[in-house]
Amino acid sequence: MLRKLLAAALLTLPAAAHADWYEASTGHFTVYSEQKPERLKEFATKLERFDKMVRALRGAKDEPIDRANRLNVYMVDNKSVVAKLAGEKWAAGFYRPRAGGSLAIVPSSSDDGDASDLNAQQILLHEYAHYMMWSLSPSAVYPSWYIEGFAETYATTRYDKDGSMVLGEPPQYRGYSLLSGNWLPADKLLTADTLKLSDEQREGLYGRGWLLNHYLQFSGQRKGQLVAYLSAINNGKSLAEAAKVFGDLKALDRELERYKTGRFSGLRVKAEATVAGEVTIRKLTPGEAATMDVRIRSKNGVNEKTAPAVYAEAKKAAAPYPNDVGAQLVLAEAAYDAKDYAVAEAAADRAVAADAKAVDGYVYKAMCRMALAHKAKDYGKESWTAIRKIIAAGNRIAPQDPEPLILYYRSFTEQGVPAPAIAKDGLFDAFYYAPQDNGLRLNTAAMLLLDRDAVRARALLAPLAYQPHNGGMAKFAAMLIAKIDANDIDGAAAALGERDKGSDDSD
Template sequence: MGIKGRIGRTALALGVVTAGVPAEATWMRATSTHFVVYSDSNAEKLRAETAELERFDLLMSAFSQRFLTDVTDAARNPDRAFNKVTVYVLPSIASVQQFARMKDVAGFYVPRVTGSIAFTPRQSDSVGENALSPRIVLFHEYTHHFLLGNSTLALPAWFSEGFAEFASTTAKRDDKYWIGVPAQHRAYGLLEMDKQLTMGQLFAPPASMTSEQTEAIYGRGWLLTHMVMFDPVLRSQLGKYLTLLNSGTKSAAAAQQSFGDLKALDKRADAYLKQSRVSALPVSASILPQPVVDVRALTEGEAALIRMRMESTRGVDGRTAKPLWAKAKEAGARYPADPVAQGWLAEMAYDAGDLEAAEAAADHAVAADPTSSQGLLYKARVHLARLVAAKSHDEAAWKEARSWIIKANRAQNNDAAALALFYQSFQMQDAKPNKGAVAGLYRAVELVPQDMDIRFQAAQQRLLDDDVPGAKALLRPLAYNPHADSDNPAARILAALDAGKGGRAALEAAKEKSSELTKDGPKSGGKDGS
């Protein structure tokens, strides 16, 4: 079955308006199985929007099980409930760009062990059939989170972005959801820039592309993905291509071996685009369970700090951390008994290097809520930072600092941030991690597989444990990450392992820090946050 829909020729235009978060807005917080959403929407509207996100997650789980052979059964994975995405809904695309610190984005997603986040606009800066709607933006970003968390293989740029585009247009018509609706918002890239990126060029590394070709990845990636999803033969060829790619074959060579003549594929794609009808998969809305969504207004303390919290969790540096903390400590001083607000303050003070204030805020958070993960972990971070600065060899002091992490873990057994920090505390001490710390690191990766830095740490530990197969499984998505250099540390380690080197010797192939693994900012992780 299909929905009538031909890609129109109206160019997509993204205007820029004055950015900002209205100071007078009444902010609400919605919580569901896989999401925490902050918005200044009214309660019922926010509840409905969050429920739609949960339904989208259900649709992606069902669709991927049917059409993608390399994706795990997300619906049966209980760990996903401990890896919620926190979504911040901003007034406009310009507001999102302000937080992204980039001009050419309409929304962005940051995966990390301390809590993945996404920023999305409430309304588009454009109107009409080809407008980039907020729903499309958010669905696109969440699809990245879904694939990173459930795919067992590394995905190339064209498919990572193409499938996100494919899923993002999921729409409800009457009593059905339709997956694979035409990507009208990519009309300009598909029809006016169609010669910028042939199918053969689509399989090249993004680093070798021009800016115009990089932009065209979204549209051409959607086109090829759409073709593949509704053609069993092409889906089989995709499976072969991904297997070859994850075995070390270069993308272009893997594509030729899998899809055959790429010029013929290009002609087929052009003909596919010109069809008057394209396929879409219908799913009856009645078979989807009603999501449970809790909505509440922010406390006075949370409301006073929400703008600063968004700046903090997006990420700060040496230039921005102190000015942000100066604003936050004044705004939050009136709410010493608010555990969430005090947890946010502890993080901002810590980032600014004010350890005394960070510990005081953490103490306030824990006093108000003994299970406050943020309070307990920032108490630990402060103590660890002092020990590192003092170059301490006092084993009792290190044990005391770790006791706060243990308390956080006992309060929330599946808090990946606590598990990761416990392991990292041994690195800070320059000590060998104990078995519990290593097990905790591996568990953190299971809980938040999207965090590339934690994945890289776990791969290194696997090599130290002489678990080469386990290390390779962790390294492949990093080595073939479309946003990383082709000669990234993970790729060098894999090459060394394939050349017959042992685990420890292979580690010498990657001297640079794991932060080199990604290059594109918003999707590459960032500072701690929760």
């Protein structure tokens, strides 16, 4: 997330030709692609209809959200590019939940392969189902089998020609694990969060989780048991205690074994319930198009080893476009990540000069000032008051953008002074706008715990303790919950202090 100007002479060189990039904006998504505008609009419309379907089925209101809280979808050339960005050889698409910039990366074409392949659309719908789960129920506690089973149920949504959508199609890509035996029997599936799973068992968490969720939701059998089970967990029962709702778990396994070889019913949602709102298509500026590749790499995330190369590419790509807000924000991000704070702040200033409403420009300017203050060991009131004025300017432009709210709270903790109530309220608001960001969830819980508000802190930590893809953070959250339950608030606060000493929040 950062960058820098080249020598003035280079600014006069003509820019290299770049493919046309387009942006599709909907109420809940911002999609970037080199596809033809017509195909991009069709893709974005399908995503928006999926959002409408989930909300309709869960009885959730569709309230307007700030652009910063929409999911950013980047469509890249092919699966090879996706795999390289993901750092996983077989990745066909992936999602990263972040406050002020959740993103998904998928290939432009997802219709290759056969029915047994997990395609990009299914991955995107699976991950967006996670996004919706935490957005609509930020404080609910769900066990890992249900988290994945719920997402798998929505991932296979079928779009029919009459405009209706069908929920509940079997995930053919889980066929092998489902039909090769019972890799995760019910007694282990329902308590998987407390176990160390093998690779086969982890695969079973998805396939078997889907099977159990589908059986309880669509078969007509065991009515009310799923709700009773989830209610028990949310009322503080252990996983083993909650599982007693299902009675004999070996009997449940036998039922699932029969069910998986039968015919699966689903739920058809009528077209009128999933009408998408307006989809706006915009051609990106030459500067935005020229910096899109490095923007995707930067947004995906860098570390100390990879940041310098991304920064070098950002400088080269942005140099011909000193007055392009998009290009300068890419440079500001890449330069900041590479710890070239002077260049990052200059780029942020140019972005704000080009567009006074460029919130990220204020964010990066403030972050650079904070980093430089730390470097100079300057914790004086004058410097940090000036930093907060920059943050406040960004917040006034977009009050629902979580990043200025988070940064405002951080400005007090990093200065080493107590945060006032307005800063604490702001951090909690940021969590409200981006509950899918687990780091923000943990930091908000930490703030509450340090204020000895153990009840609300525990409520935020409980969902984190069960999440299947956050092993270290989940274990840390579970440890904090154990200390809270033992009324060891000081011990929990001390554990948070040790964690903060070993972390780097500069990024």
